[in-house]
Every structure is written in structure tokens, then in C-alpha cells.
Amino acid sequence: MNRAKKLTLVLSVLAGTCSFSAGSLASPTFSPATQLPAGTWVDLSEDLCDVAEETHRYLSQGHAYDPATIHGGTTPWLNTPAERIKDTLTFICEVVAQDAQAGRSSRLTDPEFIQQHFEIIRWSPDQQRAQQLSEGKPLLQRLPADRLLLTKYYVRLTDGQTAPSAATPHALYGLPHDEAQLSLEQADARRDQITRYRYGKQAIVAMETSPQPPTRLSDLAPPLIWLSRDDLEGALLQGTAVVNEPGGQRRYFNVHRNNGIAYDRTRRPEEQERYWYFKEVPGVLGYGKDADYKIPIRPKVTVAGDIFQLGLGRLILLRTQEHGEPVFRLTLLADTGGAFHDNLYQLDWLSGYYRDWDDYHRHNRHIGDYAEAWLLLKR
Numbered sequence: 001m002n003r004a005k006k007l008t009l010v011l012s013v014l015a016g017t018c019s020f021s022a023g024s025l026a027s028p029t030f031s032p033a034t035q036l037p038a039g040t041w042v043d044l045s046e047d048l049c050d051v052a053e054e055t056h057r058y059l060s061q062g063h064a065y066d067p068a069t070i071h072g073g074t075t076p077w078l079n080t081p082a083e084r085i086k087d088t089l090t091f092i093c094e095v096v097a098q099d100a101q102a103g104r105s106s107r108l109t110d111p112e113f114i115q116q117h118f119e120i121i122r123w124s125p126d127q128q129r130a131q132q133l134s135e136g137k138p139l140l141q142r143l144p145a146d147r148l149l150l151t152k153y154y155v156r157l158t159d160g161q162t163a164p165s166a167a168t169p170h171a172l173y174g175l176p177h178d179e180a181q182l183s184l185e186q187a188d189a190r191r192d193q194i195t196r197y198r199y200g201k202q203a204i205v206a207m208e209t210s211p212q213p214p215t216r217l218s219d220l221a222p223p224l225i226w227l228s229r230d231d232l233e234g235a236l237l238q239g240t241a242v243v244n245e246p247g248g249q250r251r252y253f254n255v256h257r258n259n260g261i262a263y264d265r266t267r268r269p270e271e272q273e274r275y276w277y278f279k280e281v282p283g284v285l286g287y288g289k290d291a292d293y294k295i296p297i298r299p300k301v302t303v304a305g306d307i308f309q310l311g312l313g314r315l316i317l318l319r320t321q322e323h324g325e326p327v328f329r330l331t332l333l334a335d336t337g338g339a340f341h342d343n344l345y346q347l348d349w350l351s352g353y354y355r356d357w358d359d360y361h362r363h364n365r366h367i368g369d370y371a372e373a374w375l376l377l378k379r
Helices: 045-059 082-102 111-117 127-132 184-189 201-209 229-238 357-364
Strands: 009-013 018-022 029-033 118-124 148-158 170-173 223-227 240-244 250-258 276-281 302-304 315-322 325-335 346-354 367-378
Touching (some): 082 315, 118 315, 148 229, 148 357, 170 229, 170 276, 223 229, 223 240, 223 250, 223 276, 315 346, 325 346, 346 357
Parallel strands (some): 148 240, 302 325
Antiparallel strands (some): 009 018, 018 029, 029 118, 148 367, 302 346
16 A cells, blocks of 8 residues: 555645645654744855756756656645746745845845745654664664754765876766767667666776776776775765865766666665766756756755655755754755655755765764754745
8 A cells, every 4th residue: 555545634725735644643744834933044045046046947947858856746745836846946036136135134044034925834754764764773763753864965075086096996987988979868778788787886896996807897988087985985975076186176076877776775885786977067066867957056055855756946944953052044955866765754965065074074063963844935
């Protein structure tokens, strides 16, 4: 029996413009709210507008361009007219421009303004699904009924090399030569014939570290930059790598297409078989069905999540505990990852640019692991 059949209550709200459903206690719920609790508001409104504009541009391609994500929600728990998401993104930038012209503080950090101009939808997590995946994961085992798991991801800073070495034996590869000139649709139509679907990550790593492998991936695909194993894992996990070059210049690499193997949430990152081929890009990019068109994103105002159920471009208000005090942040759902298929208990916050896990942890250890979350829609 699917989860839709397990629902025990369906609430119709706002004359049918949005619908919310509450199932068993453990199911995700999206319920109307009128008041927000107290807390300090962080103002990154200009960066938020930048991501809103780019996300709006992607959504404007229309449902047919990317039906998996350009919609207002596909689940019984939440369904919103897709145009309301675009209208909300437009409104964000209108407010930012008006406030800048008037020389005043951003009204997007004023809870009274938010409550007056936005419909507020409280999101409680899918505890049932979280518990199914909680073995060996204490944060999921302790997931509160009223807060999402808030993981954090970051843009990986690395000292990549233009040639392999003992310290940097692993490459980020561009698309294999046999599909370099193919569109995603053309390549997928040849799934049984092309290199990308032939190898899992463990086989590729073995090719690079074996003294005499029968095949080298570097003969089949162009190496873009050579990394250490730690930096390779960080790039695959985060989806982006930024290489510092002499003179202070940076090169950006973003995931392009993968080998079609699903991310296995029961295995550690280094044990995965999922593998991504990369592309050099002008900056940090979020979601896009292909690397030819992905959404430019910014740290601290972007979250990754289940865009397949929620719909791309949701404005999400988070309330976290930082240094033990409640802090509000407005974010946009403009990215995703392999862990977010059928995942309505978690968001992943883009926290910034860091060298490694220790560097990230020093800058973010004061932020709690769980967050209250509200979806906002312009009234």
C-alpha cells in the first residue's frame, strides 16, 4: 500500500489553492501557521534575490522542459499551483529592490512583514521514512517530531594538480569521449553502448591506483584536474570542487552526468558505486537536469532537498539553534542530491567555502543539527 492510501485526514485550505494532508503521527505534515516564534533574523537578502532570479529563470522554461521538478508538489501532503512559486521568487526581488531604493533594512527580516505578506506552511518531518533509514545514524534516530534534520554541505576548496602524482592520483573526468558531443537524451538512448554506464566508482578508483590496469579511464575520458582521494570524495559528495591556483584565481568544477547507479544511504561515501563526471563552470551551480543549464547558487541562502516531491524553487524559512539561541534564515530550494529521493525529513544547507571537514566544522559547529521549517508563499 502506498503512503497516499495511508492518509487519514485531508485538509483543504485557501479555497483549494493549496492542500495539506496529515497522516499518521510519523508521516510528514504541512500545516497552516499564522505566527512565528521569536528569534534573530539573518539578512542576506541580496544573495537570496540573486538565487531567486536564477531559479525563476529555470522555472520559466516550463513544466515540459523538466517535469520532474518544475511543478508545485507531487505528493498528497502538499500541492501548490506552480505559478505561486514563481510569483514568490519575483516578490522577493521586488522587496529587495524597494528596500535598497528606500535605504532601509530588509523587510524580509521583519517577522511582521513575513506574516502579513506570505502564507506560512509549517513542515514537520517524515519520521516514518527517517526511522526506516536510521540504523547506525544517531541523528536520524533522535529526529524530533517538529524539526527537520539540517545537514550542511559546502564548496570544497582544493589544491588540484594538472597532472597525476603520488599525492593526486584521482581525476575529475569530463564526459567520456564517446558521448562528448551527445545531448543527455541521445546519450541515455545509447545506455548499453557508452562508457559512462560501464563502470562503478570502485572500478574507476582501482584503475587509477593499480600499476598496470587493463583499462585506464584517462584513455576514455578527459581528466580535468587531479586530486587526492579525500578531495575526490569531497567533490563527489558535495557536487562541486573549487581549485585554488597561484595568483588567487579559482577554477570551478561541477557535476555533469552520472553513471546511473543510485546513491546507497546504507553505505559510507567512500564505498559508493555512484560516480559523477564533471564539467568546468564559471561559478558554483545548483540543480539542473544537465550541466548545460544549472542554477547559479550562493552559500547560506541555498538548500538542497527533495525537489521531486516539493517542487523546485520553494522559499523555506529555517529556525536553527546557533550558540544556543534561535536564528531565522530565509533559503531557497535550488539544489538536490542522491540522498533526497523520497526524503521529506531533511534539508542540506550550503554553508560556504571550506578546505575540508575540519575547516567546515570550525566555522559551523555552533549551528544545531535540526531546524524548524516553514514553506512561504506570497499571498
